[in-house]
Amino acid sequence: MSTLYIRPPSRYAADNEAHLLELVCPFAQVSHDGSIEREGAAPLQDLSGSAAKAQRVVLLLSASDVTLLRMQVPPLSAARLKAALPNLVETQLLDDPSGCVAVAGASSDGLRTIAVAQRAWLELLARTLIAFGAQRVAALPAQLCLPCQPGGLTAAIGERDGAIDVTLRLSEHDGIGMTIAPAPNQGEGREALEALAHEVIRALLAVVPEAPIALYVPQSALGTYREAISDVAMATERIGVFADNWPHWIAGARGATLDLMTGLGAAGSPKRDWRTWRWPLALAAAVLAINAAALNFEWWRMKSEAKSLRSTMIQIYKSAYPNESVIIDPIAQMQQKIAIGKRNSGLSAQDDFTAMAAVFGETWSRIMPGKPELAIAALEYRERSLFVRFKPDAETPAQQMQQMKTALAERNLSLEVAPARSAATVWQLRSMK
Template sequence: MAKRLIAFADEHPEQALAWRIVDDEGRVESGGECVIEDLPRMGGGAVVLVLPGDRVSVQRAVLTARNDKQLRAAAPFAIEDDVATDLDDVHIALGPVDSVGAKRALHVVATEYLDMWLNAFEGSGFTIMDVSADHALLPNSDNIAQVLALPQRWIASADQWSGSVDRHLGQDVLEAVLASVQPDAETEAGPDMEMLEVGDAFDYLAARTIDKHVSLLQGAYQRRNASEGAAMDWRRWRLPGALVAACGLFAIAGTAFEGAALRQKSDEARAQTETIFREAFPQVSRVVNPRAQLRTQLAGREGGASEFLELSSMLAGAVEDNEGVDVQAMRYDRGQSELQVSIAFKSYGDLTQLKDRIIASGGAVQEGGSRQSGDLRLGEITVTQP
């Protein structure tokens, strides 16, 4: 059964932080408190990061756009009067629209704070699979606010909004905040709310990470979560051509060998095939027939094998001998017939070279956002047929 490590951020990465390990059904198996370097390693260092809710505010605004890219572009202008800091210093993640269908939740976090935690984990060899605010993990109802009491804060959610209120301010302030986000639910006794009774707050929130919630890893911070089945983590592979190589190995492994030496080669090929398959599709817990399972992964969830391999081959050729670019993850969108790629690059010259090579091989490239992370920039590109 798959397990995931949940880490709860605090003020600074050098401090000890709470952690939990949960299975894929949300059961907490273990937990504790330690510094990042001493955290247990699960799934090759994959970790889900939960930020304290007082570091992530949620604004609601009316946005009209045809796609997420346009929504992200419009979001800062919609909330510029409600955010105290410079909009260039914050990252905005798109949330859902409220029950009336008028206002969209926008999760706002300081890029300096988010980068500090991402760099701390990545610098210690961890792979961040998801980031969210603790209040974003609460159940959300259109009619009643859900409130969880933490030692210093209340976290609450209501009608696609969520947030944090300092307990020292008193319950009157909490009720006033909830009344402002769900005015139709207010009664003579105050806003309609439910205080959640849980044993351990960290256990409860860790278990909630398996449910749908707003992830902060959007836009320039987007990551492909290999555990979700549609993504493939390529951090241990220099080229996405590893999957192309796997297909070649499948052909070898499917050949009838005779004699002890040839049988040994066949066994080695099958073992190498299984290794590559597990690296490409870590969400598959049991590998019985990697050749057949690869066909299922490509033709089923990942789209047509020929389209995927053609686009990934273009990418492999473009990355080859380009020491300034590393492919970190990629995902094939069958509906759009496009290969979405997360990359790390040293300079914009390296990125330009990558794009030029893809175009020269017959592909088309659309560049997404990027952000600085140490000496590298992390960004997104989309590879398609012209």
């Protein structure tokens, strides 16, 4: 997955959206295998094409724009915690919490790291990148993307319109940012850069009076800062100067979990671009239409065939029974007429009482020889079924029932146990034809 990393300026440097587009931002374009394909610095508007092509855009927000708080948070669900965060951080902020976005990290040692940033600034960044065509946007605190130095701290500087943005990572969960502006009497060019370098070194020693400091500076300013360290007392022993590069920022961003864009909700999510799906959707619609047409054609064909078969059956029934005027179900009526004709000619049907009783008696005498006939209390015939009811005090031949069922099935009769009557077992015989 290709990712575009951008370090936007602080919100104080961008007066409006038009000014934001003109500000130069360091960037790095990383391929799916983690290699840096392209890096440099360019105005934000020149990165619109790269943002549209990248599958993810990651903003490393200026440390001065993000406040990190380390505090205890009551055990709440994710939804309740999101609603409660403005009230929890209200006493820690100078701004109105309703105009801020607060995102809580995972719990560690009973505490959570909470990142707070201005909502209007995040919305401006999100709106700008979404207008570029960015698919996914994340915003991470830059101070948490610096390498964490055990027993010391890490600092990085960035030049913005003559001023210096200083990013400091104090610990695993804490970091701050500050801006150092040039003094009015510092002059211009190299003289101003050297004066700013001395100001940065003195500020770092004041903020961190004892711990060692790893300072990352632009490659072009590496010599200037090394000279400034040699001019400031105690700086040589405590501050190490290194050339800034994208690999350590990218490694830190991959390990960061506080994404401030998640606090914006739908405002920080790009709208789905259905234009990229137009051909797949058109193909799916065409396949659906073809299948619907095929199903309708098959239904129409089967309906026509059923109508033709019914017309043929009615015609056959009318030719056999011309006096019948009401024809609802020609098959059932034909079966009924055939059964009546068999009875009138002296032939019994499979489900007649006589035929069923004869088959049952023959099977009973063959399967259960020696059983007393008095064990059967009655034979009843109703609804084309023969019911055999045994006496309550008689021994019910349950063990031989399976043999009876098999033997009757050979004669096209089914045997089932009907609901008992007066504690007497009842068998039900039906024709299987």
